[in-house]
Amino acid sequence: MHRNNFKILFALSFTVFINTFGFSQDIPKKGKPIKAVEDDSLVVDIAVPNIEVPVLSEKSQDSTFTDSIKPKELLEYTVKYSATDYTKFNHKNQKLYLYNNARIDYGDMNITAGSITIDYNTNMVYAKGITDTVSGYTQKPVFTQGTNVVEPDSIIFNTDSKKALIYNSVTEQGEGTVIASLTKKENDSVYFIKNAKYTTATDLDDPDYYIRLLKAKIVPGKKIVTGAAGMYIYDVPTPIWLPFSFFPQSEKHTSGVLIPTFGEQNDRGYFLQNGGYYFAINDYVDLAVLGDYYTNGSYGLRLESTYAKRYRFRGNLAFRFENLISSERGFPDYSKSTIYNLRWSHSQDSKANPNSRFSASVNLGSSTYYRNSLNQINAGSNFLTNTLNSSVSYSKTFQGEPQVNYSVTATHTQNTQSQSVSMTLPTFQGSIGRMYPFASKTGTKKGIIKNVNLQYNLRGENRIQTTDSLFFKKEMFDDARAGFQHTIPLTTNFKVFKHFSVSAGTNYNEVWSFNTIKKTYDYSTRETITEDINGFDSFRTYNFSTSIGTTVYGMFNFEKEGKDPKLMAIRHVMRPSVSYNINPAFDKYYESAEVINADGLTQGELDAIQSSNNLEYSRFEGSIFGSPGRDFSSSMGISIANNLEAKIKDKDTTKTEPKKIKLLNSLNFSSSYNFAADSLKWSPVRVNGSTQLFNNQMSINFGATLDPYALDNNNARINKFNIDNGGSLFRLTTANLTASWSLSNKDKGKKKDTDNVASDNPEDVLPKNIDYANQQIGRDEDENGDNENEEGVNFYNHKIPWNLRLAYAINYSNSRRQNEISSHSLMFSGDIDLTTKWSVGASSGYDIKNQGFTYTQLRFSRDLLSWKMDFSWIPFSERTSWNFFIGIKSSILQDLKYEKRRQPDQRL
Structure with missing residues (x-):
């Protein structure tokens, strides 16, 4: 029995040994070795005394456990795929099949197609559409990688090399x-x-x-x-x-060559215009250097720069110079001249600094620049410009109580007809905000005392008057005038009898001048000589004023029992006011001119000369802030402002409130009476008003001057009322009327906004500068509709858009019995879209007084899908010319164009 137990124990030990150290031929997973079993429950449960179990060494792992051949990595990224009908993977061929609305996402690559096949053995992707017996070839591939999108018929892509073959893309x-x-x-x-x-x-x-x-x-x-x-x-x-x-x-701006425009000019030969180089300096500023050259030797240079910094500022700067040569050297009509123009625009973002602001708008140069320039950019109606204006300003505000403000401004005004130039270099303005010295820190300001307030204002100027020939030369500063003006207004306001507003105040004015004059009378030549004196001088003035006014409302109702009129009521608002002003006489600043070469004159002759009006003068005459008043003035001013509104029943029956319309926006009357004058105490009555008609499409402004005094035989005013001289109560001396009307069928039946209100400025209907060669023409959006032909014309319900702008002006003069129409003109401008592709326009005017047409321009435009064709024609005037242009709309191919222009005739 003991022997049998030993055999059983040996068999169990051998079994445990085999199970612990034995391995099959299967390769275990990489990185996860199988640990040997150290103890077995069967062995522990059976006691084996006096028997020693031999310690066995750990068996070496089989060579198949760590294979020297590494498994192949199929793809670099995880492939995400989907399809509507099916996705099938062939294990034997290592291919994935996707069908119907197939989609694959692999890294930054995306492919959508009708059918996609992925071969994992060759790392190839095949994408194509699917063929339908009804729709044909559909679901063409769309290949997207990053920002690049390709739409081919089919595509073969290698995921390893990233190369691809794309068919019909x-x-x-x-x-x-x-x-x-x-x-x-x-x-x-x-x-x-x-x-x-x-x-x-x-x-x-x-x-x-x-x-x-x-x-x-x-x-x-x-x-x-x-x-x-x-x-x-x-x-x-x-x-x-x-x-x-x-x-x-x-996608970023880059430097490059700017292709010039080729053409011919009547008296200067062939030319190349607007050619040069564009410098993309950085992300904030660029520069374009352009030039013109003419075969007769004339040339031009243009520098243009644009700069911007987000949330801070933006602007542009342009300088243009042209050297003009006419005819040929040696001929009598040979001439040579230079013209230039400087433009600068700068605007500051409102968020950059709320307490300070810098802005610039500069347009200066030669007065004849726009009239004589040869560059096609200046063609069109720029030659109608009569004034050039510039302003550069910086202002700063110091918050607090009181608030302090100051600004520095440089201005420039240039008349291109008279070639006179007026500049301020610079103008300084400072002010301390309104202060209420007697008001409590809390509560409202009521009463005369609490409403007393004062301010302090300072203005300093350095004013220059010169001409175009002396512009930017040292001589332009010879006649400069400089000075400062201090003003302290003290005012208060209060109510009386609940409905009347009263204001009263005084104003203190002090002027510092650095330029004064001295007059002398030369008896031998009988001429007054004026001498300029440079040096500090000053004068002080003050005045008093008060006014009272109220507002009166009146309503006239047309509604009665049993009647339902369309005109329900008329509302009249009247604002009368009366003012009183006192200006003391400051004759202490006036003196008589010194008489020279007075030998042999009697005292009576000297007194006669001294009493002559032209010899009484103030040394501050000609200073930039004027001279103090010599005469005492005590005058009363009267004015009445009115407006009328009507309430009518609205056509929309669902509205319960009546509709309000304005009959008269304003109707004002004003005059004054000088108590201190010895004659002609009443000033002329001035009337002005405005209204708008036809749903605010038509704007009307009018004015008149009515003189109560009569004229003598020399057409001079006399101290006698016209009605006492056999005439009417007033003489109509001047009158004017301007009307502008904007018509369009595009907004018919729609509510008008403020942008559609007719402008009061007649110049809004003048022809604009149209130059097709240099403009970037945007792509027009076609209006699609049912039943349209290839040009988008709906023959069943086609409307022809049109707009018309009219401006009418008339001025009447009768101050000296001339009884004439001083000016009378009508200007108009309009456009008609014959189809969605054809547009016709015209701008012109008629001088009714002089019986002649003003500057006229005809325009024709044709939208040729990707192309644009334009034709402009000036049929008559000194600038008779025409311009034909056809070119591609896209800015990248804007040099693919044809242009032909006829320059104005040469005038000797």
């Missing part, structure tokens, strides 16, 4: 589209194409034009470099072929 490159029969994707940044078309047309199935590229290299977002390239219009080849071409596609 359509891809957007900047503003254009590339349609290629075969494209080889070399890497993420380089594509090679063969037999391709480049176009900016919207209809890619049948583009109206394209540039055929035999071979090309595309660097997305940077450039397209091609071999031989030719222009095709509706698949018809044109003679425009280039051995190579370059299309910039950079």
Whole structure:
């Protein structure tokens, strides 16, 4: 029995040994070795005394446990895929099949197609559309990688090398589209194409034009470099072929050459205009250097720069210079001149600094620049500009109580007709905010005392009057005038009898002048000599004023029992006011001119000369802030402001409130009476008003001056009322009327906003500067509708959009019995869209007084899908000319154009 137990124990020990150290031929998972079993429950439960179990060494692992051949990694990224019909994986061929609305996402690559096959053995992806017996070839692949999108017929892509073959692809490159029969994707940044078309047309199935590229290299977002390239219009080849071409596609601004415009000018020969180089200096500023050259020797130079910094400022700067030569040297009509123009615009973002602001708007140069410039950019109606204005200002506010403000401004005004120039270099203005010395810190300000307030204002100027010939020369400063003006207004306001508002105040004024004069009378030549004196001098003035006014409301109702009139009521608002002003006489600042060469004159003759009015003067005459008043003035002013509104029943029966319309926006009367004057105490009555008609489409402004005094035989005013002289109560001395009317069928039946209100400025109907060669023409949006032909014209319900702007002005003068119409004119401008592609416009005017047409311009425009055709014509005047232009709308191909212009005739 003991022997049998030993055999059983030996068998169990052997079994445990085999199970512990034995392995099968299966390869275990990498990185997870199987640990040996140290103890077995069966062995522990059976006690075997006096028997020693030999310690066995750990068996070495089988060579198959760590195979020297590593498993192959199939793909670099995780492949995410989906399909509508099915996804099938072939284990034997290691291929994945996706069908119907298939989609694959692999890294930054995305492919959608009707059918996609992935070969894991070769790392190839095959994508194509599916063929339907009804729809044909549908669900074409769309290949997206990063920002690049390609829409081919089919595609083969290698996920390992990232190379691809793309068949019949359509891809957007900047503003254009590339349609290629075969494209080889070399890497993420380089594509090679063969037999391709480049176009900016919207209809890619049948583009109206394209540039055929035999071979090309595309660097997305940077450039397209091609071999031989030719222009095709509706698949018809044109003679425009280039051995190579370059299309910039950079999303950032880059430096490059600016192609000039070629043409001919009547008396200066052939020319190249607006050619040069564009410098992309950095992200904040750029510079364009442009030049013009004419075969007779004339030339021009233009520098243009634009700068901007987000949330801080933006602006542009332009300088233009032209050297003009007429005829040829040696001929009597030979002439040589230079003209220039400087423009600068700067605006500060309101969020940059709320307490300080800098702005600039500068337009200065030669007075004849726009009239004599040869550059086509200045063509059009710029020659009608009569004034050039400039302003550069900086202002700062110091918050607090009281608030302190100051500003420094440089201004420039130039009359291009008289060639006079007026400048302030600079004007300084400072002020301390309104202060209430007697008001409590809390509560409202009521009463005369609590409403007493005062301010302090300071203004300093350095004013220059010069001419165009002395502009920017040292002589322009010879007649400069400088001075300061201090003003302290002290005012208060209060109410009396509940309905009357009363204001009263006084104003202290002190002027510091650095330029005064001295007059002497030369008896021998009988002339008054004026001598300029440079040095500090000053004078002080003050005045008093008060006014009382109220508002009166009146309502006249037309509604009665049993009647429901359309006109329900008329509301009249009247604001009368009476003012009184006292201006003391400051004759202490006046003196008589010294008489020289007075030998032999009697005292009576001297007194007669001294008493002459032209010898009584103030030394502050001609200073920038004027001279103090010599005569005492005590005057009363009367004014009445009116407006009329009507309430009418609204056509919309669902509305319960009546509709309000304005009959008269304003109707004002004003005059004054001078108690201290010895004659002509009443000033003329001035009347002005305005109204709007036809749903605010027509704006009317009118004014008149009525004089109560009569005229003598010399047409001079006399101290006698006109009614006492056998005339009417008033003499109409001046009158004016301006009306502007804006008509359009686009907004008919729609509510008008403030943008559609007719302008009061007649110049709004003047022709604008139209130059097709230099403008970037935006792509027009077509209005699609049912039952339309290829031009978008709906023959069943077609409307012809049109707009018409009219301006009428008349002025009457009769101050000295001339009884004449001083000016009388009508101006008009309009456009008609005959179709969605054809547009016709005209701008002109008629001088009714002088019986002649003013500057006239006719315009014709044709939208040719990707192209734009324009024609403008000035049929008569000194600038008779025409301009024809046809070119591509896209800015990247704006140099593909044809332009022909007829310059104005040469005038000797």
